[in-house]
Amino acid sequence: MNTIPSVNLSDFISNNSVRKQNFVDAIGKAYEEIGFVALKGHFLDNTLVENLYKEIKSFFSLPTEIKQKYEIPNIGGQRGYVSFGKESAKGKKEGDLKEFWHFGQYVQNNKQLENEYPKNVNVEELPEFNKIGKEAYLMLEKTAKYVLRALAxxxxxxxxYFDSYIYNGNSILRPIHYPPIKEEPKEAVRAAAHGDINLITLLMGAQGKGLQVQNNKGEWIDAIAQPDELMINVGDMLSRHTNNKLKSTIHRVVNPPKELWGTSRYSIPFFMHPVSDMKLNVLEGCIDDNTPKAFKDTTAGEFLTERLIELGLIKK
Incomplete structure (x- = not known):
């Protein structure tokens, strides 16, 4: 497979059983073969998208000393600002050429989770930043819920099946800024080859070249979405849970050609996480004589902690 399949969520939420089943079959096949789809018909409208980009560009344009006051120590970068070069891919010592922000869950009716999750960080300089971020978070979470229903x-x-696990789940909205490249990067790229940790990732801002996906032959192919599409991929948690039936595909963001080094790139992934006590044990229906159980039992919380240590965001 050398292109990313495109599907339309309106087929799934239509009252037409044939259209709904066709969506289920198409997205399931895509996730078995390449691990990525481009999705139309999501719940983000154009005005919200434009407002979100305006706010995040305003934030990343703030002076470094102002941004750094929103970098909260001892929470593994789970909320607020993470400065340039702090994160690196698993097994990679060079920091990625990016800075980013984290919006987290807006917990409803659960004091325990309110205490478990770090608090969202309020940006004083931009009165609309947190409001617009929350609106986008909720619409992406709603979109993800229906994608997971199709996969169920x-x-x-x-x-x-997934609804109760993702309600109040530890999901993250991450606006990313890849600043202009000022000198020849030695080994670093904008985002080194990696798989995502979570159940599924919904990516805004995949228009234009940069994001690449590794297909089953090990070839890197460009993943370019249309302006009205989200790029959605399977993460390691869902891959484990399905015994690799649904593929968590390795992907990367490569540096642009030299003539475009002076430009910024923005992308906004939404990482759909379940609550931490969800068991990621391999589903019985994904085990047979040809595909024995490939993963040990674990919970989402244990797996996330293990991966954050590997990424250098949490110290042992």
């Missing part, structure tokens, strides 16, 4: 049906599970 594809896996032979009850349609709402």
């Amino acid at each position: 049906l594809y896996l032979g599970l009850e349609e709402t």
